[in-house]
Amino acid sequence: MSRVGPVTRVAVVGMGATGVLTYVHLVDHLLTAGVGAGTEIHLVERSSQVGAGVAYGTQSDDHLLNMQAGTMSVFPDRPNDFVDWLGGKRDAAAYIPRHRFGEYLRARLSEAMSRADAAGISTEVVRCEVRDCYFDDNEVRLVATAPLPPYDYAVLCVGDLPPTTYQELRPHPRYVHDPWRAGAAMPPVGARVGVLGSSLTAVDVLLSLRSSGHEGPVTCFTRSRGLPRVQPAVLRPHRLRHVTEENLLRLTDDAGRKLGLAEVAGLLRSELGSLVDWRRATGPRQGDPIALLRSDIDDAVHGRAGWYDVLDSTSELTPLVWHHMTDAAKTAFLRRLHSGWSGWRHPIPLVNARRIADLAERGQLRVRPRVRSVAPNADGGFDIAHQVGDRVGTTTVDHLVNATGTGFNPWLVDSPLVRAMTHAGRLRAHPLGGVDVDFATLRVRDAAGGLAARVFFVGPLTRGVHFYTNSVETNLVNARALTGQLAAAMTKRVPALSA
Ligand SMILES: Cc1cc2nc3c(=O)[nH]c(=O)nc-3n(C[C@H](O)[C@H](O)[C@H](O)COP(=O)(O)OP(=O)(O)OC[C@H]3O[C@@H](n4cnc5c(N)ncnc54)[C@H](O)[C@@H]3O)c2cc1C
Incomplete structure (x- = not known):
């Protein structure tokens, strides 16, 4: 050329x-x-x-x-x-x-x-x-x-x-693959709606349904976890003491070696101190997702969500920490911890968490974790199989929105x-x-x-x-x-x- x-x-x-x-x-x-x-x-x-x-x-x-x-x-x-x-x-x-x-x-x-x-x-x-x-x-x-x-x-x-998940459903007339596409149609007001995903995109879809006056039941289907956590009403500056560039350089011998998952977790755990119960925070979240949302709102209102101040202060260093991790540590993190981490790292602003809780209060919203399969049914809707304790339950919806994200x-x-x-x-x-x-x-x-x-x-x-x-x-x-x-x-x- x-x-x-x-x-x-x-x-x-x-x-x-x-x-x-x-x-x-x-x-x-x-x-x-x-x-x-x-x-x-x-x-x-x-x-x-x-x-x-x-x-x-x-x-x-x-x-x-x-x-x-x-x-x-x-x-x-x-x-x-x-x-x-x-x-x-x-x-x-x-x-x-x-x-x-x-x-x-x-x-x-x-x-x-x-x-x-x-x-x-x-x-x-x-x-x-x-x-x-x-x-x-x-x-x-x-x-x-x-x-x-x-x-x-x-x-x-x-x-x-747009998401690359659930591509096979794209031709279905009652399936919205990309809720962000200009002109994406909202389901009819009384329809039973399923929302796939539980991240902030799913939260946005729930809020859109709420503000458009949707009256039918809405079910949020998630692969593993429930809804994201809730942000505190006021973000307080936190001065990092453990997750610092100096510590990264020290632990990596001036960038000569890579960090394992345990080392990174150790830094974060020290930084969070007593703000979270580490064992519970890194394990699967048990309990009804709506009850957990209410309890998270309570924590946010009563000053018990200080962990977010810490996590927010790590934003600038996060790409560097990632860069210094071994490939095995990154892979293990993505497989085992990423979903849970996203719930902590991208919590719902309090004002929106209250709106979501309000949908649940009205009996309009349910959350079904541990989705097993999604299939179109003979009535033109969808059957979603999800784990309920030891058995697999099925929820039927008329319309389905993919909110699994980018x-x-x-x-x-x-x-x-x-x-x-x-x-x-x-x-x-x-x-x-x-x-x-x-x-x-x-x-x-x-x-x-x-x-x-x-x-x-x-x-x-x-x-x-x-x-x-x-x-x-x-x-x-x-x-x-x-x-x-x-x-x-x-x-x-x-x-x-x-x-
Ligand atoms: C719903 C949602 C909410 C978010 N909220 C926040 C938030 O509150 N705070 C935050 O920090 N981050 C937020 N994010 C994260 C977000 O990814 C980034 O903040 C940022 O907006 C990404 O911007 P972008 O320009 O890279 O992507 P986009 O916003 O997707 O913009 C890409 C642009 O490129 C154009 N384009 C694409 N391909 C082509 C092509 N081939 N030729 C010509 N044009 C093309 C598109 O039309 C579009 O205008 C949010 C993300 C989403 C999806």
Whole structure:
């Protein structure tokens, strides 16, 4: 392939939250280095809305950020930026509707575009879907539903993709595979509805049903655990004493060895101290999930959920801890502990937990853990088999919603781009889920393990590498890191990052 030419051209593919973070920080780095003039940046987005994506495109006021406003700034050095943008009417501890965060993202995007324009950086929004990406050491070619020029660099931010579970049910007329798809139909108001999954996506579906005035019974079916835990009313800052970078370096002999699961668990256990009963916390949760939800609400209200302050304070270090673990430890964690961990790490904001409890109070919501099978029945609905003590019970529903969350298998995900690159070996599936990239540089890895010089991938799908990728915080750190390298390469007029 030939070189691109005198103008440096960059494509950001996918303009959800991560695409916005990538653009804003690329502009920031270029302006700081004073090298942007003449750069062309294309923001490529397939949907009609730029700067919202799956999580922040919802219009429902019930769909809240699962993090307090004070933790959601797009600028690491200005932690109050989101709260300030909200206009001082909200405090840092508030749980804001997610669509407000989408508005904030678009406001910061538009400011960055103005700053870029003033500095001679041209930015163009291109509406099309990228379906494949070829590259060599000289340039990047994007195959899309509209013609695109060759690029010097491409950053792929394709985001949260629909689940890859229950694919066989997709043709069924009463099955919703992706509740986040624009225009996904809600079941009729009196229908018996089944919701597959128990994570925050399932909580969102329950809240959508509630706010749309749904009257029929709703059953949440979960593979193993019940509902997530409940966040305390107020998040209190916690200063880490055990899960620290210094301890990580000490235990890994300055990154020379990897950590076992017991070592990581030991650090976390010391950090949590007496805030949780460790044995009970790491074992299967026994009891009626609704009764447990009520008891969790009680704990949150009465100051007994301080464990969340600790877990929240580990966010920034989590990708690094993951990076330092042995492959065996990561695999064991994902197999045995991940589901339980998610319940602790992604608890329900108190206000929404109360709404869910209210659904149960009205006798409308049941939770059925330990699902065994899901099958369409002769009446046009579904029979769901689940374990009830020693026997298997069956619950019948008229409509079924898949709320099991983002799909992480790049061979199967609903993204022609990711699938094409994976099948062609230009992108490697990570054995622990998602796509393989270099931990520090976010450059994509091909099937042979080689790192691309000009193509980066950032967002939820780098989960196998960074683990905690379903958060703005990690994607912000990664977007900032990769755009820093990009800007540096452009500053030095180095044509590509050295392999
Ligand atoms: C329902 C939900 C709620 C969440 N709530 C929170 C929260 O409160 N706090 C938090 O920190 N994290 C939250 N998350 C985690 C979330 O994953 C990240 O915070 C972040 O929103 C991910 O943004 P993204 O831009 O990577 O992905 P997405 O939001 O999925 O955006 C990807 C964008 O790329 C576009 N696109 C995809 N493929 C192509 C293509 N081939 N060509 C062109 N365009 C393409 C899509 O149309 C979309 O606009 C939530 C996630 C979900 C699903």
